[in-house]
Structures are given as structure tokens and as C-alpha cells.
Amino acid sequence: MVKIQVKNITKIFGPRSAEMLSKVKAGMGKEELLAETGHTLGLDNVSLSIGKGEIFVIMGLSGSGKSTMIRHFNRLIDPTDGQIIVDGTDVMSLNRKELEDFRRHKMSMVFQRFGLLPHRTVVQNVAYGLEVQGVKRDQRETKAREWIEAVGLAGFEDQYPSQLSGGMQQRVGLARALATDADVLLMDEAFSALDPLIRSQMQDQLVELQEKLHKTIVFITHDLDEALRIGDKIAILKDGKLSQVGTPPEILLQPADDYVRAFVRDVNRARVLTVDTVMQPPEWRITHDNMERALADMRRKGEEFGYVVENKEFRGVVTQEALEEEIAKPGDNPSLYEFADDSGSVDLESTIEEALPATLESDYPVPVVDESGHFKGVLSNEEVGSILTPPEEEVAEGDATEKDGSASGADAEEKKTSGESVKRAS
């Protein structure tokens, strides 16, 4: 379900921005516009569609227009042209009173340098949004205390912001934003000013809170690792233009242009990609517990090994060699379900990094199972290897991400043209 729809937003900074719009629409670029007219093109015809309950990350370097973008959602900045529709309401059509109401109840915001009121205590800061709404003092402070506890700052209620560390100050900022119960949370480089360790703690905390709250979060960052870590979807901005929108694996595996490609090159892909985006469907499986039949099947197909599955549930792997040995032994054959080796499987949700040791140790593609023990696919060394190689800039689109011929050239071409339409490999 779409929560926020951004339609063809263009923002030009300068005294005669409205007149410049036609020039931009005629195709004048950012540099040309600046050189000729002294106007800065902040955003150039950006359209986005943000789903309810999503963490939507807008990523770009400084000057890419990402901070300008996020300020359009609650109209801290007015666009030169375009529409923003939140829950079916065109934000542009709101008058001042309605806009204040909209900001009070629909959206709240977390700032890069926290934006806390230095002359107020933590609890007064967290209660600020409610105070603006006109909520009574004891009511709003009770609520503020709940949120302070939820972000792990209990005991610091009566301190001033300057007494807290950066990470704690940003928790106050987060609690303040959450206290108004707005559906949409705007986070403008919220964690960029923090130490790396604190930053990753805050990222975890955000993801954890999100699992409970199911807000729609628009998150701005210049850090691709952060974007990949927390984002359900990522939009990449360059010079006010949208380069690509997609899920983290799509951004990593099918970068739309050289700009995105340059970005993803330095990313630790093994830590970002999960097994389910890389694994292949199993070519065949053994779905009974008869050893001799299994061995016969293997010989006929020329397979060295097979994956044993009982009612979709994964029971283990057997090799031809092991079967031959076991059958040659005197006495009854044991059940194949019991005999199969189920020690070397990897979890569907784990990252490539976590799955790597099991993959390297194994002589055959490692079986992949989901939470309920169902057999989902296999992961081979070759696939892992090809995924960890960053895409080459010289190589034509899509080739570098092609694996085992499963993505044909035409397929990859299509993915390139419509990055949004690609679903996760699972």
C-alpha cells in the first residue's frame, strides 16, 4: 500500500525560480543553469513511491539534494513544481493552519545535529511535539517518560541535552519524534554525526523499534552501508536526479549506472547480501527413504550426491559413495531419512558472510533451509564467488551479475530498464 507518493518534484533555488522552471523542463542541466542564471537546481523531476511500513532510504553524497528532498515531505521547503501526496492528501494544497496540523499529527522528524532545545530538559524536549499540540503538562510528560524509557534513556529525564553524549542526544531526538505517534518518521542523516559503534547500535535500535511500530520511515544518508543495512528500499540521488530505486540486493547486483556502480564497489557484499538472493533452486531431490532406489536414481542421472527431503522438510545430504558403502554392508538398510547427513546446511536469512565457512568446507553445493526446516535451494562456491566479485565498469550492463546463465542477457537488460519491477530472488 502506497503511503507517500512523490510526483515530479522539481526544486530550483534562486530569486526567479518559477521562471527557470521552463528552462529546466526543456532539459537544461544543473551546471548550465547555474552558469547561465545563477539558480541552483536542487531536485530535478524526482518521483518516488513509498509504501506503508517501509524503511525507505534516500542516499546520495552532499549536494545530491537528499536533504532538500526530505524537507519537501513536510514542506519545510516548498517545491518549485510537482506534488507530494500523503495518504491521498496533496500536501501542497494545505494552507498554513492545515500544514501545522499535518506536521503535528502525520509526520515527525529527526535531525542530523539533533535539533534539541538546549534550554529544556530531556523530558521537556521529548514532550515538545505534544506541547505544540496543546496537550496538558502532566499528560505529555507521562507520555514523554514512556518514550524515554523505550529508547533506553530512563534516568536521564531531567538532564539538559548538553550533559548527554551524541548518541544519547539522538535518542532524545528519536523519542521526541516517536512521542507524537505520527505514522511517518523523517530521519535526516540521523546517525551521521555519531561514532561508528554508536551508529550501528542506533541502527539496530531503529530496526528493532520498527518491528514493533511499523511506521513509514524515510531515512536520508550518505553512507551506502547504512542504507543497505536498514533499508527495505533505497533510492539513489545524484545532482538532484534519481539514479536508481530498488531493494538492497537490486542496488548491489544490478547497479543502474556508473555512479551507482562506483558506490557499490566498496561495499562488503558478503555482509549485505543474504543467502536467499544468491541461492539456486535444487536440480533434483530425493523424496523417499529407499536407499537402493536412491542409489539407482543417482547412477541414472550421473549425480554424485542428492538432497533428501521428507514432506518438504530437509533431512540431509547423501553421496553416491556413502550409499554404496552402506548398501554393501550386511543387514537391513537403515532409513534414508536417518542416514542422510544434515549437519552442513545454511539458513535462508543468513548473510553470505555467515554462510561462507559452510560453503567452503563442503564438497557439494550447500543446502539452504528456511526457519521451519524446509528445503529451499542450494548455494555453491561458484555462485558465492561470482557474487563477491564487484561489477566491472567496462563490462556491459548485467553481465557481471549473471550467474550460471540463469539470468539471460535479455532478462538482465529488462531489469536494468526497470529497476523497481525486480522482486527479491526468493
Place this chain on the structure above:
Amino acid sequence: MDSVLFPDIGRPIRVATNNFVDYLVINYGDGFEAFSNFILFFLVQLERFLRSADPVVVLLCVALLTYAASRRIGLTIGMVVAMWLVGALGLWEQAMQTIAIMLVSVALSVMIGIPAGVLASRSERFRAGLNPVLDLMQTIPSFVYLIPAAMLFGLGKVPAILATVIYAAPPLIRLTDLGIRMVDSEVVEASRAFGATRWQVLKGVQIPLALPSIMQGVNQTMMMALAMVVIASMIGARGVGETVLLGLQRNDSGQGLVGGIAIVILAILFDRITQSAGQRMQAYRKVNG
């Protein structure tokens, strides 16, 4: 002296101004007098109160005020001694008159200066228009506007107060404007993002965060108001300024010095009290964990 190079525009200006002042006096004299009486009412009340109060009570008030503002015993004692010195110089009555005039002037300056400063911080256009006016207010010799003011309001305290306000309000306006502009834009943005109205932003964020600067402005206004007391006494305002003026007229250096010392003491007194109050208002800036 006729000159081709310099056409005489001085005379028309002079004549036009005089006519305009006459016109005001004749047609709106009552209005000006009503305004004058209005200010005079507050001034007289305050002055009567200060002069009728037992000096011991006034000294006690100085002690309480200083301590409330600074929480420092040493400063409190110092200020009481300074105030006692004014009495010992034989200028207690005059000092009370001066304080009354100064307080009314400062109150008027604050009432005009803070709103003007707020407006200037919001509108570049207003600020651009206001700036030359402030420059003019600070540089034009007081006598230039004292002449029409004396005609409109009569000699005495009211034109003195007006002259003081004109001279003393500009720093407050400028410092209010600067203080509000210096408030962290992200904090203001945060406040707006939560749906605060302009008034809520002003009252809850901009004014409190600009307060150190505004207090500095009030302090400066007080100092400049005290600097005006001698000039004010020339158009009939009583007080310590009159003592200095009399010293000048009678060629009595000693009296001039005694009056001067009293003015300096009053200046120090008000400066220290407002400075400490300003510092205590921003105590949150000092706490560092």
C-alpha cells in the same frame, strides 16, 4: 552670500521644519500632552515611591536584587556599599530621580526595541529600512530632536525620557535582531517540523535562545540611558545629571566630580545586576556532564 554652486536649501528646510513643528503644536498639542501626561504619571509614581522609601529599605532591595541575580555574597556587599556611597556623597535624592527616569526609559526602550528587533530578524526588507534609522538615532546630536520635543511635550522629564529612548534603544534592537538570527537554524527547523506556529517558535525557541543577546541589549540600553542623564538635565530633568550641570554652570569642578562619581556608581550597579541575571538565565549552557 549668493552662490551658483550651492543653492540655498538650508533655509527652506529650516522654514518647513519650523512650520511643521508649529503645525503639530497647534493642531495636535492636546494629543502630545495626553501622551506626555501618560508617561509622566508612571514616572511620578515611581519617583515618589523611590524617594519616599526609607534609604535602608532601598539598600536592602539592592542587596536582595543583587543576590537573587548573582548568588554571590561578595558582589552583594559591594553593591550595597556602592549604593551607600551615593547617599554619603549627598546625592541620594538625585540618584532616586535618575533611577526613576532611567527605569522608565529602559522600560519604553524594551517595549519598542524587542518587537522591532524581532521584526528585523524576520524581514530583510524591514531590517534594511530600519538600519539607517538606527544609525541616525545613535549619531544625530540629541539637541536636534530635543528642541522640537521640548516644544511638543514641554520642558521637563518627558522629553528627557524620549531623548534617552531614542539614544538608548538602538543597541537593544540590534542585539535582539542578531540574537534571533544566531539561533541554531536546525533547532528552529525542528520546532517547525513539529507543527509549531510562528508564535510558538518565537516564544518557545527563538526568544529563549536569543535571551543572552537580548539581555546584553538591555544592559547596553541601561548604560546608554545613564550616559544621557546630563543632557537630559539640560531640558529640565532633575537628578544626578543636574548636579553635574550645576557644577558646570558654577564652575565648580568638585561638584561635577561628585555627580560624575554617582553616575558611574549607578552604572556599575545596574550593569552588574543585569549581567549576573543574564548569566544565570543561561545556566544550562554551563552544565557539562
